[in-house]
Amino acid sequence: MALLEVKDLQVRVEDREILHGLSLTVNDGEVHAIMGPNGSGKSTLSHVIAGKPGYEVTGGQILFRGEDLLEMEPDERAAKGVFLAFQYPVEIPGVTTMNFLRTALNAQRKARGESELLVPDFLKKVRSVAAGLNIPQDMLKRGVNVGFSGGEKKRNEILQMALFEPSLCILDEMDSGLDIDALRIAADGVNALRSPERAMVVITHYQRLLNYIVPDYVHVMAKGRVVKSGGKELALQLEESGYAQFEDAA
Amino acid sequence: MPAVQETVDRVRRIDVDQYRYGFETLIESEKAPKGLSEDIVRFISEKKNEPAWMLEWRLEAYRRWLTMTEPTWARVNYPKIDYQDLYYYAAPKPKKTLSSIDEIDPEILKTYEKLGIPLREVAILEGVEPPPGGEPSEQRKIAVDAVFDSVSVATTFQKELKKAGVIFMPISEAIREHPELVRKYLGSVVPTSDNFFATLNSAVFSDGSFVYVPPGVRCPMELSTYFRINERNTGQFERTLIIADKGSYVSYLEGCTAPQRDENQLHAAVVELVALDDAEIKYSTVQNWYPGNSEGKGGIYNFVTKRGDCRGNHSKISWTQVETGSAITWKYPSCILRGDNSRGEFYSIAISNGYQQVDSGTKMLHLGKNTSSRIISKGIAAGKSQNTYRGLVTAHRKATGARNYTACDSLLIGDKCGAHTVPYVEAKNSSATFEHEATTSKISEDVLFYCTQRGLSQEEAVGLVVNGFVKDVLQQLPMEFAVEAQKLISISLEGSVG
Numbered sequence: 018m019a020l021l022e023v024k025d026l027q028v029r030v031e032d033r034e035i036l037h038g039l040s041l042t043v044n045d046g047e048v049h050a051i052m053g054p055n056g057s058g059k060s061t062l063s064h065v066i067a068g069k070p071g072y073e074v075t076g077g078q079i080l081f082r083g084e085d086l087l088e089m090e091p092d093e094r095a096a097k098g099v100f101l102a103f104q105y106p107v108e109i110p111g112v113t114t115m116n117f118l119r120t121a122l123n124a125q126r127k128a129r130g131e132s133e134l135l136v137p138d139f140l141k142k143v144r145s146v147a148a149g150l151n152i153p154q155d156m157l158k159r160g161v162n163v164g165f166s167g168g169e170k171k172r173n174e175i176l177q178m179a180l181f182e183p184s185l186c187i188l189d190e191m192d193s194g195l196d197i198d199a200l201r202i203a204a205d206g207v208n209a210l211r212s213p214e215r216a217m218v219v220i221t222h223y224q225r226l227l228n229y230i231v232p233d234y235v236h237v238m239a240k241g242r243v244v245k246s247g248g249k250e251l252a253l254q255l256e257e258s259g260y261a262q263f264e265d266a267a
Numbered sequence: 268m269p270a271v272q273e274t275v276d277r278v279r280r281i282d283v284d285q286y287r288y289g290f291e292t293l294i295e296s297e298k299a300p301k302g303l304s305e306d307i308v309r310f311i312s313e314k315k316n317e318p319a320w321m322l323e324w325r326l327e328a329y330r331r332w333l334t335m336t337e338p339t340w341a342r343v344n345y346p347k348i349d350y351q352d353l354y355y356y357a358a359p360k361p362k363k364t365l366s367s368i369d370e371i372d373p374e375i376l377k378t379y380e381k382l383g384i385p386l387r388e389v390a391i392l393e394g395v396e397p398p399p400g401g402e403p404s405e406q407r408k409i410a411v412d413a414v415f416d417s418v419s420v421a422t423t424f425q426k427e428l429k430k431a432g433v434i435f436m437p438i439s440e441a442i443r444e445h446p447e448l449v450r451k452y453l454g455s456v457v458p459t460s461d462n463f464f465a466t467l468n469s470a471v472f473s474d475g476s477f478v479y480v481p482p483g484v485r486c487p488m489e490l491s492t493y494f495r496i497n498e499r500n501t502g503q504f505e506r507t508l509i510i511a512d513k514g515s516y517v518s519y520l521e522g523c524t525a526p527q528r529d530e531n532q533l534h535a536a537v538v539e540l541v542a543l544d545d546a547e548i549k550y551s552t553v554q555n556w557y558p559g560n561s562e563g564k565g566g567i568y569n570f571v572t573k574r575g576d577c578r579g580n581h582s583k584i585s586w587t588q589v590e591t592g593s594a595i596t597w598k599y600p601s602c603i604l605r606g607d608n609s610r611g612e613f614y615s616i617a618i619s620n621g622y623q624q625v626d627s628g629t630k631m632l633h634l635g636k637n638t639s640s641r642i643i644s645k646g647i648a649a650g651k652s653q654n655t656y657r658g659l660v661t662a663h664r665k666a667t668g669a670r671n672y673t674a675c676d677s678l679l680i681g682d683k684c685g686a687h688t689v690p691y692v693e694a695k696n697s698s699a700t701f702e703h704e705a706t707t708s709k710i711s712e713d714v715l716f717y718c719t720q721r722g723l724s725q726e727e728a729v730g731l732v733v734n735g736f737v738k739d740v741l742q743q744l745p746m747e748f749a750v751e752a753q754k755l756i757s758i759s760l761e762g763s764v765g
Binding site: 109 | 711712713714716717718719720721722723724725727731732734735736737738739
């Protein structure tokens with residue numbers, strides 16, 4: 018059974034249809050890149066999979082290990098193993114990152130019928146993951162994303178990804194706002210999390226991210242559909258020829 | 268924006284009837300006849316066995332009150348109150364003097380147990396009956412004065428406090444037993460002519476707490492008073508007077524609840540604090556009066572005058588309040604910074620939901636040299652409520668080096684509520700440094716989605732964000748109260764999101 022099956026998905030925001038019958042299948046452990054110009058519906062796809070309110074699904078379905086994802090609340094999807102790394106992570110003043118991580122992890126564990134992680138075990142786990150991502154301890158004591166640089170915010174997303182151990186990670190424009198060094202650190206963090214049990218959907222506008230996170234498959238989106246799929250070489254091809262050909266085709 | 272819509276719908280459906288303390292205690296009570304007159308004032312004074320000077324004081328206040336009009340400047344709306352349609356005195360029967368906890372009506376004891384205020388247990392800790400194997404001194408002790416309608420029904424730990432020289436008793440008793448202290452300080456911070464509600468209180472107040480901490484004494488435990496309104500159509504007018512003599516310290520907690528009723532009830536209390544040289548008073552309130560139901564029916568009108576006088580040099584008064592209840596709140600705990608180098612603090616969390624209206628804040632009046640004050644106010648509005656911060660900071664001509672820092676933050680949940688900030692700042696001394704910061708924010712869809720994507724339910728997400736928002740203030744509360752307050756905050760906001 019596929020991990021994620023998006024079948025003929027049609028999505029509206031207010032009165033405008035954004036996705037017009039999009040299909041995508043992701044199996045365990047695969048890394049898929051979704052590329053496309055601005056406004057092609059890439060971020061909409063990631064939001065709908067994660068369950069962000071404000072989108073109306075007018076047709077098609079999304080199955081996660083055969084279960085209907087669209088019937089679930091965002092927190093249920095998270096507990097099932099769906100993780101979205103945000104393009105713009107939000108700030109939550111007064112709530113320390115450490116507290117946030119623990120509350121979220123325990124909420125997920127509880128939803129899965131697992132016991133809460135004891136504080137010492139949790140601390141040990143966070144510290145080792147944080148060290149691997151070059152995240153200083155004092156960052157964990159600060160309010161969630163409050164005063165974080167662009168790179169720190171993205172590393173904080175990857176920290177959560179590592180901690181929650183999801184089976185599907187969607188990375189929404191992870192490279193936006195990062196300089197080349199910050200990008201490399203973030204990409205290293207993501208690569209360390211690649212495993213046969215974890216699939217990834219990497220959404221990006223530019224090819225350069227895919228030099229660091231090398232995908233198994235590349236899909237090109239234009240005007241709310243996947244217009245072309247191929248191997249990693251497709252990304253390089255795009256870099257040369259641009260999106261215009263696909264937009265015309267769509 | 269469906270989630271906002273859902274939030275709005277959910278809020279519409281909330282019965283604030285999740286109010287946990289809405290039960291009524293069925294006990295016989297003795298009431299004065301309805302309405303207010305000189306005779307009623309005399310009746311109350313007589314019931315309390317008061318000396319003549321006290322009666323005169325009350326009558327003077329009553330006559331003054333007749334000439335005053337109700338204030339209308341606050342951003343609150345309510346139908347006109349008929350002051351002749353209220354009872355001004357209600358006392359549980361029997362009203363003979365109680366010599367031990369066992370003589371208290373068991374129904375009242377049960378009420379306090381339901382409220383989580385264990386008078387009996389506390390009494391046991393007092394050493395009357397040490398619990399088998401228990402080591403009472405290891406427990407953190409809190410002395411409790413329980414006020415039921417118009418009278419104080421029990422005050423615990425009196426003996427132990429007495430050993431330290433601390434006087435903690437119902438004010439009605441203090442008027443008889445310590446007239447010299449009461450006469451000296453009563454009305455010295457909030458004069459009988461102060462304002463409409465304070466003047467009314469001066470005429471008819473029935474009970475409340477009295478605290479005196481002698482020079483150099485650090486009060487050995489937290490003192491607390493729990494106010495409970497039970498009777499129908501009965502106003503509660505309690506009066507609290509706390510005096511911290513030179514170099515002393517006291518921390519005082521106040522909690523309030525009331526049954527759920529369709530009609531509004533009036534609560535007009537006065538609290539006076541006096542801190543002499545080098546003394547410190549920390550006054551914390553968790554106010555959870557019945558807020559009314561989802562249609563805005565019923566609930567307490569909370570019109571309270573609280574003021575502290577930093578009378579001595581290097582004295583300090585700190586107000587911390589968590590306001591979640593009441594249909595209408597009109598309350599401005601203030602500090603008069605009279606002594607040189609004195610300090611005033613005001614930390615407030617005011618939460619409004621349903622149809623609640625809050626107009627609350629503080630006054631920091633800098634009179635002495637090098638006085639400083641700090642105001643941290645956090646207003647949270649949900650449902651169709653209106654939440655106003657109103658504050659006044661002034662520096663007198665002679666208040667050289669006065670400093671104030673004010674931060675007012677408002678958080679909105681949903682789009683049918685309102686948050687307002689009305690700061691008044693007035694410096695008559697050019698060396699004064701006054702800083703004011705204010706923010707208004709909303710719990711955005713994006714923040715909620717971020718939290719739910721990480722596995723938190725909507726309610727958990729709101730709870731987390733709100734607790735982060737109020738953290739600076741919660742930290743000011745004594746530990747036991749902070750935990751209670753945190754729970755209360757999540758209960759008050761239950762169902763405020765979809």
